Amino acid sequence: MILYAAIIASFLSSLYLFHRRRSCKHPLLFDYPILGMLPTLLFNLWRLHDFITEILTKHGGTGEFMGPWFTKMNYLVTCDSLNVQHMLCKRFDNYVKGHDFRDIFEPFGDGFGAADDETWKYIRNLLRSQMKQPRLKAFVDQTVQKKILTSLLPILDHAQQQGRVVDIQDVLVRFTSDNICLTTVGHDPKSLSVDFPEVAIEMAFRETEKSIFYRHTVPKTIWKLQKRLQIGQEKKMREAYKTFDEFIYALIASKREELSKCTKEEISEAPFNLLTVWMTEDEGLREHDDKFVRDSAFNFLVAGRGAMASTLTWFLWLVSKHPLVEAKILEEIRDNFKTNEKKNDDCGDHCFDEDHHNDNLDQEQYLKQSASGEALGMEEVTKLVYLHGALCEEIWGKDCLEFKPERWISDRGEIVYAPAYKFIAFNAGPRICLGKDLAFVQMKMVAAAILSKYCFKVVEGHVPTPTHSIVLLMKNGLKARIMKREV
C-alpha cells in the first residue's frame, strides 16, 4: 500500500512539476520540486538586493519567480521601464492593488495606499486639492524650519560636543516622523529629543511595517493561522495596531469636541493640520466619519515618514564618501546665500571636533540656547539645483555605480527631466506620489541645514546595506561621529 501510494505521489508530483515548468516561460531561478525557487533566494538572502539585480540583468530585466508549491507565492519581477510604463501608466486600470494586497496591508484600511477604483479616486482628488493649498505649504515650511532650529541642529551640536557616535538615520527618522505627525494630526510626539525617547506610536509604526513585510514572505495560510492564534509577528502586529488606533481615535474624539465649540472663522484661523481639514471640509460626496479620518491619517503618516529619512540617510552617506560633491553643494549654498564658510575639498581639513565635552549641560536650557540662527526656507532651497541633482542621484544610467549629481543638470543649469516610469522612486502614472515636490523641498532644507554646519565621519567598518523592508532604510543605521564645519 505504502509503495503504491509512493509511486502515485511521485507520478503526480512529476506531472505537477512538468506542468509548472511548462507554464513558467521566463524562470528567474531553478525550480526545485516542492520548494520552488525559494531555496536559491533564501541562500542569497544576505545580499538580496544585489542578487535580484544580478538575476534581472541576466534575464533581460524581467522574469518569473515561482514560490513553494500551492502557496500562491508566484511573482512576475521586472525592472524594465517599458513594463513599468505599461503597468503604471498605459494600462493602469488593469493592475489594481486588489483584494490580496488589502489583506496584507490590513492596517491601511480603506486609505489611499490600499484602495482601488472609486474609493481611491475620491481620496486622491480630495488630497490633491488639499495638498495644493498654500496653507499646507506655509505650515510645512514653518514647521520644518522650526524643527531644524530647535531640535535637529541642537541635537547634532550636543552629540558633537559630547564626542559620541550618533545614528544619523535614527535622528532623521525621528525628525521626519515628528514633522509628518504635526502636519497630519497636529500633534508633536517629540521623538527627536536629546534623550532619544521610545515613543509608543513610533514603535507601533515600525512594528506594523515589519509585520506587513513579514506577510509578503510567508504563505497566506501561515500568517492567517498566526493571526487567528495570536502568535509571533501577528501578535506584535495586533498590539501595534491597537496602540495606533487608541492614539488616533482619542485624538479624533478630542478634536471633534474642540471643533464642536468653534465657529467657522475660529476653525479657519486655528493652527493647520490635515485631521481638522478632513473633519471640517464637506465635499458633499461622502461622510468623513472616524474610520475615514483614521485610515487617511494612517496612510498619510506612512507616506510621509520613512522615505524622506531613508533618502537623506543614503544621501548623507554618499556625500561623506565624496568630498568633491560635498564641496560643490557647499559652494552652491554659499553662492546663493553668501554664508561666510570657507571652501575646502577634504572633510578632514574643514571640520573640527571640539574637544570639550559638555556632559552636565541642562538639556532643555541647552536646546533653547542653541535655537538661534536661521534655516533656509522652501522658496530659498528651490535655487539649489546641484543639491537637487545630488538627492536624485540614486541608481541611474549605465555608470550607475558612480555618484555623479552633474548628470542631473542640463546645460541651462536646470534639472534634467526623467520620465517617472524610468525614475520610479515616486511611482508613476495616476498613482504618482502627491508629496514629491513637498518631499524634495523638505529634504533640501534639511540637507542644506546639516551640511552647512556639520560633516560626518562614518564609523570604521560600517558596511551600508539596505534593510529587507518596503522603505529601504539602512540596516544597522548610519553610525557616525559629527564634526563642526569650520567657518
Ligand code: HEM
Ligand atoms: C522621498 C520621499 C518620498 C518618496 C520616495 C515617496 C514615494 C511614493 C510612492 C512610491 C508612492 C506610491 C505608493 C503606492 O501607490 O503604492 C507614493 C504615494 C503617495 N505619496 Fe509619496 N513619497 C515620498 C514622500 C511623500 C511625502 C512627504 C508625502 C506627503 C506629505 C507623500 C504623499 C504621498 C501620497 C498622498 C501618496 C498617495 C498617492 C495615491 O495613492 O494616489 N509622499 N509616494
